Amino acid sequence: MAFDIIPRSFFGPSRWSNFLDEEDWTSFLPSSGLTVSEDDDHVYVEAAVPGLDPDKVEITFDKGVLWIRGNQEAEEKDANKKYYRKASSSFSYRVAVPGEIDESKEPEAYSKNGVMKVVFNKKPQTQPKKINVKKE
Numbered sequence: 001m002a003f004d005i006i007p008r009s010f011f012g013p014s015r016w017s018n019f020l021d022e023e024d025w026t027s028f029l030p031s032s033g034l035t036v037s038e039d040d041d042h043v044y045v046e047a048a049v050p051g052l053d054p055d056k057v058e059i060t061f062d063k064g065v066l067w068i069r070g071n072q073e074a075e076e077k078d079a080n081k082k083y084y085r086k087a088s089s090s091f092s093y094r095v096a097v098p099g100e101i102d103e104s105k106e107p108e109a110y111s112k113n114g115v116m117k118v119v120f121n122k123k124p125q126t127q128p129k130k131i132n133v134k135k136e
Contacts, residue, residue: 034068034093043101043120047093054111059118061097061107068093068116 035046047068049057057070071090100123110117 034095036095036098038099038122040125041122043097043099043122045095045097045118045120047091047116047118048114049091049111049116050114051089052091052114054116057111057116059109059116061120064096064101066093066095066097066118068118 069092105121
């Protein structure tokens with residue numbers, strides 16, 4: 001029996017970009033993991049938190065390290081049936097945030113479809129200062 005290997009690019013945005021807008025392609029990826037990306041002005045951290053209420057997620061940022069963690073417990077009892085179920089799930093992500101983060105601006109966190117997204121503002125790029133030479 002032969003097993004076919006599915007290339008990783010099959011799951012990426014390039015294959016589905018014609019059908020989905022940029023925000024929706026991640027819903028087709030496996031629901032575990034952490035993604036860090038950046039552009040000129042921001043650093044983005046996305047963490048999978050499937051089935052977890054955003055109020056149960058704790059996010060801290062200290063000394064350049066972002067920590068996202070959460071815990072959820074479910075308990076089910078039924079007097080008419082002879083069973084008892086208790087389930088729990090937890091996760092913890094720690095990542096060093098790259099780039100020069102602007103500490104004066106508060107990061108923003110959003111939750112959508114089981115993905116927690118934290119957005120950091122970068123410090124404005126410092127341009128070299130030109131010094132004019134004056135004649136004495």
